[in-house]
Amino acid sequence: MSEPVTTRNEGGKEFPAVTLSPAEVEREIEVQEQQSRQYMENESAYDRIAFSRIPFGARNTRALVITLGTFAAFSGMLSGLDQSVISGALPGIRKHFIGTGEWASMDDPKLANDISLISSLMPLGAMAGALMMMPLNHYLGRRNSIIVSCMWYSLGGGLCAGARSVGMLFAGRFILGIGVGIEGGCVGIYISECVPPELRGNLVSIYQLMIAFGEVIGYATGAIFFDVPSGSWRWMLGSSVLFSTILWAGMCFLPESPRWLVSKGKNGRAWQVWKSLREVSEAKNLEEYLAMEITVKNEVERSNNVAWWQRYMEVCLIPRNRRALIYASAMIFFGQMTGINAVMYNMSNLMAKMNFDDRESVLMSMVGGGALFLGTIPAVFTMDKFGRRVWAQNILVFIVGLVLVGVGYLYTNKGDAFFQANKDTALGLFFSGMVLYMSFFGAYSCLTWVVPAESFDFNTRSQGMAICSTFLYLWSFIVTYNFDRMQAAMTYTGLTIGFFGGLALLGFFYQLLFMPETKDKTLEEIDELFLMPTRKLVGLNLRNLVKHWRWVFGGMHPVEPREVRTGNTASGDAEKHEISEARLETL
Known part of the structure; x- marks a missing residue:
């Protein structure tokens, strides 16, 4: 497994963001399948009725998502x-x-x-x-x-x-x-x-x-x-x-x-839903599920420790x-x-x-x-x-x-x-x-x-x-x-x-x-974006405006093709830097 990246939820609690190898993907799928079968065998009659769906012939997961x-x-x-x-x-x-x-x-x-x-x-x-x-x-x-x-x-x-x-x-x-x-x-x-x-x-x-x-x-x-x-x-x-x-x-x-099902402890059914919506054999989709599961559980655990009106x-x-x-x-x-x-x-x-x-x-x-x-x-x-x-x-x-x-x-x-x-x-x-x-x-x-x-x-x-x-x-x-x-x-x-x-x-x-830009970010990544104080978001937006519209002030702004292809642009680096600083401020 490659080196994990540390991230955190809104309450300030840290958890590792996993990066799985192909062999680990297979093992994790086997574990999830076994846990899901056990859950589905013992699922209550109410849950089977309330959360079941009429199956239909979707060609693949993308077809069902659309x-x-x-x-x-x-x-x-x-x-x-x-x-x-x-x-x-x-x-x-x-x-x-x-x-x-x-x-x-x-x-x-x-x-x-x-x-x-x-x-x-x-x-x-x-x-x-x-x-x-x-x-x-x-x-x-x-x-x-x-x-x-x-x-x-x-x-x-x-x-x-x-x-x-x-x-x-x-x-x-x-x-x-x-x-x-x-x-x-x-x-x-x-x-x-x-x-x-x-x-x-x-x-x-x-x-x-x-x-x-x-x-x-x-x-x-x-x-x-x-x-x-x-x-x-x-x-x-x-x-x-x-x-x-x-x-x-x-x-x-x-x-x-699936996120709501995980929040109610119905992980076995959540896994079945996730499989119908994602190709779980792809590492990024499995990692998204694991990160979502950890995030939701942490948030539910935190909310259970406070009064209802505080929630x-x-x-x-x-x-x-x-x-x-x-x-x-x-x-x-x-x-x-x-x-x-x-x-x-x-x-x-x-x-x-x-x-x-x-x-x-x-x-x-x-x-x-x-x-x-x-x-x-x-x-x-x-x-x-x-x-x-x-x-x-x-x-x-x-x-x-x-x-x-x-x-x-x-x-x-x-x-x-x-x-x-x-x-x-x-x-x-x-x-x-x-x-x-x-x-x-x-x-x-x-x-x-x-x-x-x-x-x-x-x-x-x-x-x-x-x-x-x-x-x-x-x-x-x-x-x-x-x-x-x-x-x-x-x-x-x-x-x-x-x-x-x-x-x-x-x-x-x-x-x-x-206005922040949330394009192509997972819901968990957007959580991190809103950790940034408003004054820093305004500063970042102003810098990006000047950068992208520099021709107004006297010259075109060159962008290297490699940066465009990989997404490693200066604005993206600046945003990551601002979020990192925001994390430190909230610790």
């Missing part, structure tokens, strides 16, 4: 569908409940408030779901928590489709939100704990791709059912029941997270975890407070402001949804090639999009005659800005799921994701519920350029200075 990541991310389609379909359903909801007498007329103040609640109760329910996600993740596991979210989706979709009053519609939207909150926090954890580091960013990003695809399907559903003579909005809102049933069935074919507070009390929480929460803040969900929920209203009628508004909403979907695709396939920091800079381009949208709305503020005289210019500016904003936000939004899923250590991953998801849906609720009030106070132009655009500009500078 299937797991893609199908688990399919749950994002439910979230996207329920965000966008409400936009197409609102015109029918208004007409129906005015007809039943719940609202007096289109000018009824109660109508405006209730419509805001119908749109925003889903993110409010998602906050409750995000908080429920933490105990569900802890006690039931990652996969089973996603299955529980499907039950909430089905219940909420059924209530919305059969609503006989506005109150029932409120309840259905809130319950749908609970499903969104549970699923949103679980999927990123589940995928990140199951897939190899080189695929993690791409596969977690598929979740955002599926959200974007679900939003397109939601707008398309609105267009398809818009002309149904009666109850078109019921078909739109009830469509989520179909997709939640598909997800529910599909999750039964996927395994539980939940570790995400704030331990500096490494606190840095991850601030970083992940800031990324989510800048993603949500630049207005994306307010735009998605109110897309038909935004189109109506450009003088489209109800049907045209629903149809034209697919332009924004389609741009979001298409913009997500490049990030999904290159997230692990270019890294997180590169895609984060997309925020600059959707600032340009917000400016164009805001300028387009200026033509609607000067009366219908002026708008009609300059209609082509106004629509050109509006749709150019909308496509730029939605498409580049599609790529950026992948980070709101990738970053939290990989930033926290195992012991605080559920707490961290729960907090981040709660913030995500809180900020979504704030901008969605107050959207009409904000545009009335600021005008559409002031809201898009001044408020949303101003926050996006602030986010650009935050990411430039404070």
Whole structure:
């Protein structure tokens, strides 16, 4: 065996990182197989039912990994569908409940408030779901928590489709939100704990791709059912029941997270899952399993020696975890407070402001949804090639999009005659800005799921994701519920350029200075990255910016080909040096 490298977990406990020879790999596999057989023979009936999966013919481990990541991310389609379909359903909801007498007329103040609640109760329910996600993740596991979210989706979709009053519609939207909150926090954890580091960013990003695809399907559903003579909005809102049933069935074919199984002492089943997801005959995969097993056991052992409330507070009390929480929460803040969900929920209203009628508004909403979907695709396939920091800079381009949208709305503020005289210019500016904003936000939004899923250590991953998801849906609720009030106070132009655009500009500078790069790092290596104090991370980012953009200051920066091929670049050496110093500071 070659010389081991010493590493350490977040609590400061050191352990050896193994490097195995081929003969040692064979012996270790035999030991693990024997222990796994003994465990499986004595496994309880409950565990056999709760953690078994329906087998299917995956060609190899990579095929199962991609299937797991893609199908688990399919749950994002439910979230996207329920965000966008409400936009197409609102015109029918208004007409129906005015007809039943719940609202007096289109000018009824109660109508405006209730419509805001119908749109925003889903993110409010998602906050409750995000908080429920933490105990569900802890006690039931990652996969089973996603299955529980499907039950909430089905219940909420059924209530919305059969609503006989506005109150029932409120309840259905809130319950749908609970499903969104549970699923949103679980999927990123589940995928990140199951897939190899080189695929993690791409596969977690598929979740955002599926959200974007679900939003397109939601707008398309609105267009398809818009002309149904009666109850078109019921078909739109009830469509989520179909997709939640598909997800529910599909999750039964996927395994539980091996890291969660190890944390519960179910090592025998964890080994069986790991074998299905990795080629354990390759030394690096076996070493990753052994390092994961040691890390998780150490973290569980440490958490068992502290009070329950301290375990939940570790995400704030331990500096490494606190840095991850601030970083992940800031990324989510800048993603949500630049207005994306307010735009998605109110897309038909935004189109109506450009003088489209109800049907045209629903149809034209697919332009924004389609741009979001298409913009997500490049990030999904290159997230692990270019890294997180590169895609984060997309925020600059959707600032340009917000400016164009805001300028387009200026033509609607000067009366219908002026708008009609300059209609082509106004629509050109509006749709150019909308496509730029939605498409580049599609790529950026992948980070709101990738970053939290990989930033926290195992012991605080559920707490961290729960907090981040709660913030995500809180900020979504704030901008969605107050959207009409904000545009009335600021005008559409002031809201898009001044408020949303101003926050996006602030986010650009935050990411430039404070965002670490986690590309190609295992979850255990990312643990070490967050040991680095913030001031040193800022210094490292500034040095790398100067190094890579030195041509701005007067000359190209040469990079030797050998360094590029091997990855032994100066920036990589600097990062290793900073992490080593951070380790010494924490001893």
